Amino acid sequence: GAVVSQHPSRVICKSGTSVKIECRSLDFQATTMFWYRQFPKQSLMLMATSNEGSKATYEQGVEKDKFLINHASLTLSTLTVTSAHPEDSSFYICSASEAGFPGGQPQHFGDGTRLSIL
Amino acid sequence: SQKIEQNSEALNIQEGKTATLTCNYTNYSPAYLQWYRQDPGRGPVFLLLIRENEKEKRKERLKVTFDTTLKQSLFHITASQPADSATYLCALDGTGGFKTIFGAGTRLFVKA
Numbered sequence: 001g002a003v004v005s006q007h008p009s010r011v012i013c014k015s016g017t018s019v020k021i022e023c024r025s026l027d028f029q030a031t032t033m034f035w036y037r038q039f040p041k042q043s044l045m046l047m048a049t050s051n052e053g054s055k056a057t058y059e060q061g062v063e064k065d066k067f068l069i070n071h072a073s074l075t076l077s078t079l080t081v082t083s084a085h086p087e088d089s090s091f092y093i094c095s096a097s098e099a100g101f102p103g104g105q106p107q108h109f110g111d112g113t114r115l116s117i118l
Numbered sequence: 119s120q121k122i123e124q125n126s127e128a129l130n131i132q133e134g135k136t137a138t139l140t141c142n143y144t145n146y147s148p149a150y151l152q153w154y155r156q157d158p159g160r161g162p163v164f165l166l167l168i169r170e171n172e173k174e175k176r177k178e179r180l181k182v183t184f185d186t187t188l189k190q191s192l193f194h195i196t197a198s199q200p201a202d203s204a205t206y207l208c209a210l211d212g213t214g215g216f217k218t219i220f221g222a223g224t225r226l227f228v229k230a
Contacts, residue, residue, distance in 0.1 A: 006161070043223065044162070104211045108164065109161030
């Protein structure tokens with residue numbers, strides 16, 4: 001089955017640090033990747049849609065200068081939380097859809113990154 | 119705007135029984151509806167996808183129904199096992215670049 005690898009799984013750092021999270025599709029090409037944020041007992045909140053070779057599309061209310069997304073290849077997208085503050089602490093999850101799959105596309109998720117800003 | 123409702127209260131059932139989870143939605147007619155399983159501290163795992171023209175879909179012990187008139191999907195796990203304990207998310211999906219929208223999930227506990 002399609003596998004998405006996300007690293008790191010956990011980050012604890014001081015306020016003001018920038019943190020980079022990687023999301024890789026291991027056995028398929030992903031023209032589109034998605035970045036979500038999840039709070040306890042709440043639904044996945046889509047932050048942005050990452051498209052290979054073009055700029056990411058950010059959801060309303062998500063600061064693109066705060067959450068930098070790069071999708072440089074068909075297998076790798078990165079999310080950088082710049083100058084992170086305690087309010088950025090959350091569970092960040094990426095997902096990818098297989099390129100060329102017709103119709104509704106199941107999303108394959110990474111295992112998430114628990115970000116804690118002190 | 120589109121809205122998905124899943125029972126926020128946890129569902130507790132005895133091993134061997136059938137678990138039934140409900141997903142209701144409003145203000146949209148999705149082309150697809152998906153179900154995912156999420157374990158604590160992990161990303162969701164895709165389980166089943168059902169199309170708007172399908173009434174029912176099965177996969178091993180799982181069964182999903184899709185009633186576009188009631189705007190509801192039911193997710194059944196038959197012969198439930200403690201290992202089925204997890205949070206189950208439903209998601210609305212469409213075509214033409216429509217982004218997938220997830221419900222908050224229902225927590226299922228299966229007691230041995």
